[in-house]
Amino acid sequence: MEHLLHIFDWFLYILLSINVAYLLVYSLASLRRGKPLASVPARACKRFAVLIAAYREDAVILSTVHACLAQDYPDDKYDVTVISDHMRPETNAALSSLPIKLLQVDFEKSTNTKSLKAALEYLDKAAYDVALIIDADNIIAPSYLSEVNDAFAVPGVRVVQTHRVAKNLNTDMAYLDAVSEEINNSIFRSGHANLGMSAALIGSGMAFDYPLFYDAMMSNTSVGGFDRVLEMKLLYEGVHFHYLPDTFVKDEKIQQANNFYQQRRRWLSAQYYSFFEFAGRLLPAIRDGKWDFCDKLYQQISFSRVLLLGFVFIISLAHSLCASPSACKWWGIFILLLSALALAIPRKYWKWRLLKAVCWVPYSFLLMLLNLFRLKEANKRFIHTVHGVDGY
Template identity: 25%
Template sequence: MIIHYLWLILQFFIGYNLVLPILLYVVYLLVPSAKESRRVSKDYDYGIIVTAYQQVDLLPAVVQSLLSLNYQHYTIYVVADNCDVSGLSFDDDRVVVLRPEQVLASNTRSHLYAIAHFIREHELITIIDSDNLTDPEYLNEMNVLFELGYEAVQGVRKAKSYDTAIAAMDAARDYYYHFFDGELLFKLGSSATLAGSGMAFKTSLYLDCFKNYDLEGAGFDKVLQAKIVGMNKRIAFAPQAIVYDEKTANSTQLVHQRSRWINTWFKYFGLGLSVLIKGFKTLSWNQILFGTILVRPPLFIFILLSVICFAANILMGSYMAITWFVALLLFVTGFYIGLRHGKADQKIFRSLLNIPAFMYLQVCSLLKIRNANKRSVATVHVIPSLKGEAKS
């Protein structure tokens, strides 16, 4: 009897992840959209921090994109960590190239290094990856949320291209997360999750989070979001503040990247749990909902576990198999809603046929998490082949 109840409890904690998105979506539809003002009374001064580690090939395009912003008050700080900068030359006073004397090998160290070398005090910072391109209205869209009093804002990362099946699947995942973990959470009164780049903060808030916290390896965004929401501040979501991101293009690249990401979830799981517990103690809806999302396993893990539970119930002849079938169907429906909401290209929908292969690669990533942080702290991007998968 005890084993039976333990089995039911285990299934609940796995299966609720399938159903929660669609339940929140129903609430999202019922909550009236607030007509927030888009009026901005001041031009905020931004320090734009571009972090590069070992690779500089894409930096000229990134900087050119930033120099094309429809905005005036900003300075670009390129932190070229462990990079050869002899070939970098920018004839614009708005660009400052910084090369740390010692290898930092850390996003937060690079950000703090840039802040320490600001040519003037910037009220806001925005973090851009060395492979991102920005929409011309990026900073103007960020300003709308800062004008409303928010101190942290996450924009949208869209794929530059999805010429390979893996890149398209990677983009599909982003559509799902942007909607359910970004727009939906924010509209429901909680916080958008941070995505690593395409995000902006009050400089003072970022310093409060990391000035006495030295973080090594990947996952700074997970620590940062937990610290911000732990203060019961909300992370706003700016759906029109767009950066274009280089997606993973081949299987080797995907496995290495995902192994680092999965490693960070296990490493920082406790942070999500602490936010959730604090939310119940203070009755903060922001912290309760956000903490619930933070403790959720990576997408492929709870899907794989759900399929195993479904199969186990079929083999046992249990009526719970019907419940699992409905839950999986609801999750697929939610995933489809995320793609449709984001107006995903048909190429992305067609790529979903490759889900079994994509799941296999994710399992390979899981098996490599023990040594994940011994690899490069940055994803090595490669040029896609015209035929199928990119070649490294």
């Protein structure tokens, strides 16, 4: 029995060490400042379709639309399309008074996938060069479209992900969520881009070659996390994703623990759903050298950072309490994990508030652990995150 426990301990150690090493490598890679994608302004203005799927987003949609309309980009070169799903009549009336395209839908079972597909069917496919996906709570600067247009002027660029940052830091949970977002940006976007890999998509603030997006979305049937399935499809087709670290989109951060639980449940479900849907393509991808796809597939099956932190800490503590000689090796990878995450946090977040926010990590771990047992039902219905922050 003791021999079996020893083997199991080493199995867990190797499994979790791979997760930690992966994060550490890309975290270190993110420390180097990469070259800008576009070095000169674009000569021509591409035609943009700005798509905003809005399900019960009455509290935030108008400020988002106004930000999109305030671009220093030719008015005749972009259209803002809002897909209004279950929003109040007065909100739709206010939107109708603005120079946008308003598509009102009323799905029995609403999803972002259905809304975006409805918009693509509604719009003229030949009228646009680029599809830009913006969440209903996002805020973009006036130069945003121009910066994305510059990127698409670079030969070979078909997909870009912009830098999503926190719109609000009004609670400790929001601060923790903002830090988590920036860790993702460092490891899965800057770090990957600096090593020549594709940056991860994030669901909003992402732009696509319009025909490419149209073809990929019209065959997308995911309930939650449409971006997970979308990026797996495109990566398998050999499309490279670029990252624009200096082009920002403000995104509302989770303010309460209950919303964190619901949002992460949706994310975990989408993560594992996309893995099992595309796992069968791993061997052909390895054979054909589709390393971006293989890397993304690994991300889908790997532990989330909160779960990884919790599991490694609990195992390390258990070994110490039992006076096990294996404790040192476990505390070693725990320190490496902490180092990987610390290196990925931007300097501006290193404040006393960070310490307060970190106090929420154990509770977040428990919520994520509970989510592991509720993933199946999460992929059967759309889990909506309620938005709305005072002052926006």
